[in-house]
Amino acid sequence: MPTLELSSSPLAESDADAVIVTAFEDGLSPAAGEADAALGGLLVEMREAKEFRGRFAERPVIHTLGRLPARRLLVLGLGKRDQLDAFRLHNAFQFAGTTLRKQGVRRLAAHADPATVAALGNGSPASAADVARAVVTGLLLGNFEGDLNKSEREPDPGIERIELAGLDGDEVALRQALGEAEVLAGASNQVRTWAAAPSNTLTPRLLAEQASALYAGTGLEVEVLQRADLEREGMGALLGVARGSDEPPVMIVVRHDGGRPDGPRLALVGKGITFDTGGISLKPAAGMEMMKWDMGGGAAVLAAMWAIARLNPRANVIGVVPATENMPGGRAYKPGDVLVSKSGKTIEVTNTDAEGRIILADGLAKARELGATHLVDVATLTGACVVALGHVASGLMTNDRDLGRMVEDAAALAGDRVAELPLHPEYDVALRSDVADMKNAAGREAGAITAAVFLREFVGDVPWVHLDIAGPVWNDQGDMTVIPKGPTGTPVRTFVHLARAFAEL
Known part of the structure; x- marks a missing residue:
């Protein structure tokens, strides 16, 4: 399991192999804007040329050529603000983690921000800890390797360190969220390992x-x-x-x-x-x-x-x-x-x-x-x-609306994601x-x-x-x-x- 850390280092000082910044369809995040400035306006130029639009799960990887300490910059599209929920946030960062793992990245820094917290809430309460948990869980899901039965495999130690930066909030709550993410991702990856296992094993x-x-x-x-x-x-x-x-x-x-x-x-x-x-x-x-x-x-x-x-x-x-x-x-x-x-x-x-x-x-x-x-x-x-x-x-069916709501x-x-299907007496x-x-x-x-x-x-x-x-x-x-x-x-x-x-x- 990778080492998980909270970081207060600005983007320009990160010593990670790769940095993840985000963008919605209507604009770059503050960290992406900082990266854009360091890269001489490259990200804005890419948006204007429609090479990157901030659509959900877009994830171009840019070589920084020494303009940032990190060798690679992944710009992760989060799509429309009003469509962001925990399902999409987990999936977006899982895509990002998988992409960087396959490129051999060992240390990465992910930059989130209060705008992501606000979008995740979408009118309902959400916290920086909720975003931290989802982001880190998603990255750890991206660190999963499933083809374990090949006789010849290239060595893949995977991502070894993940830093989370850019979130304001109670540091104790954020650190607790990182610990929860480690457990939740570990459980998810255990299910994935079992589900992918050949039945003879x-x-x-x-x-x-x-x-x-x-x-x-x-x-x-x-x-x-x-x-x-x-x-x-x-x-x-x-x-x-x-x-x-x-x-x-x-x-x-x-x-x-x-x-x-x-x-x-x-x-x-x-x-x-x-x-x-x-x-x-x-x-x-x-x-x-x-x-x-x-x-x-x-x-x-x-x-x-x-x-x-x-x-x-x-x-x-x-x-x-x-x-x-x-x-x-x-x-x-x-x-x-x-x-x-x-x-x-x-x-x-x-x-x-x-x-x-x-x-x-x-x-x-x-x-x-x-x-x-x-x-x-x-x-x-x-x-x-x-x-x-x-x-x-998943389809959800219930005889008790209160319990159904708790599951939802x-x-x-x-x-x-769950969606309720009815149990009308005619069935x-x-x-x-x-x-x-x-x-x-x-x-x-x-x-x-x-x-x-x-x-x-x-x-x-x-x-x-x-x-x-x-x-x-x-x-x-x-x-x-x-x-x-x-x-x-x-x-x-x-x-x-x-x-x-x-x-x-």
């Missing part, structure tokens, strides 16, 4: 082992339920999905007891399908290799628990991750089968490729058994949500079954919503939010160039901010 058992190793020394209480435990607890939903795989299923349960014994208990429940073939309802071959990231929700829960332990909010948080592969085979579950879940409710299987919701049924039941007063589940659940929202936002507020701080009939309590899948219409309707059957009267992250977990859309490519780590930072919000209840 990250089976359910190996995921549990790696998570347990990650938690060493954190004080978290970890329990890994093995097949015999799952059988004893009657988790027929998870065990049913697991039947086609030679890899044994597990359920990973993690506890952070930082709040009052009688206080609220937030449960985060994540889908942990470490590879999804679709089972007997087999997926097409094209693109199936990407189903290694179908455990992205579970990875977010596990990494969030690590970050929560590091930041230690006074909140009670449980993480529950049912994990298995979904494979075809002679013992695999089949369309027409009826599974008995931990809750006792029966599920008619109409599509074995709608397996995530089935294993989450047992995960939600386990969380309720452990005393959860509030439930948030997260899953790469439906292609329908990708069609609806693309790779920009946490996402806004975290630099994640309920789509999952009615003639032979069981419910079907696991309905038709194509409103597929993301009917998946949430299924999950709602397992939460009882507990306040609950469902997050479908099938789109934003991994951006592979060629023309979606204003969001970084590849695994994103969403919504791990949202969960950390949510836990901190629960500490205030």
